[in-house]
Amino acid sequence: MGEKGVTLEELKKRMAEFASDRDWDQFHSPRNLLLALGGKVRKVGELSEIFQWRGEVARGLPGWKEEERQHLGEELSDVLLYLVRLSDVCGVYLGEAALRKLQLNALKYPVHLSKGSSKKHTQNNVNAPAVADSNGDC
Numbered sequence: 001m002g003e004k005g006v007t008l009e010e011l012k013k014r015m016a017e018f019a020s021d022r023d024w025d026q027f028h029s030p031r032n033l034l035l036a037l038g039g040k041v042r043k044v045g046e047l048s049e050i051f052q053w054r055g056e057v058a059r060g061l062p063g064w065k066e067e068e069r070q071h072l073g074e075e076l077s078d079v080l081l082y083l084v085r086l087s088d089v090c091g092v093y094l095g096e097a098a099l100r101k102l103q104l105n106a107l108k109y110p111v112h113l114s115k116g117s118s119k120k121h122t123q124n125n126v127n128a129p130a131v132a133d134s135n136g137d138c
């Protein structure tokens, strides 16, 4: 089953409405949202409890109970929703930023150097000119 065309724009609008309907804009400051996002990312980390004891988990999570799949979806959604909201209140165009980051990733990990290899780009080719992102990471 596909995603039925859910867009970042729609999620952004829905989160803005959700906050505004509850007069929660006052709480949705960049700092609060960043802390909330961090908390939800940690919760995703705690999902190890449903991944453990199963050995390697195959793509599509075959054999998982519907409630486990739903639980995973809810935790991942919290991260996505806070991420979208945080980007919005910070004036970051998340979709555009992500597309730009994909381009940077492609420069850092050119197919001819990275195909079939899980090496960090810094280990790929010491003679290649460094491609820095705005973090200074190259």
Ligand SMILES: Nc1ccn([C@H]2C[C@H](O)[C@@H](COP(=O)(O)OP(=O)(O)OP(=O)(O)O)O2)c(=O)n1
Residues within 6 Å of the ligand: 018, 024, 027, 077, 078, 081, 082
């Ligand atoms: N000030 C808030 C509080 C909540 N939410 C929204 C965004 C998240 O998607 C979800 C988070 O709500 P909870 O922190 O209550 O988290 P859970 O729904 O996971 O509940 P619990 O932590 O009890 O499992 O609600 C929000 O936008 N702003």
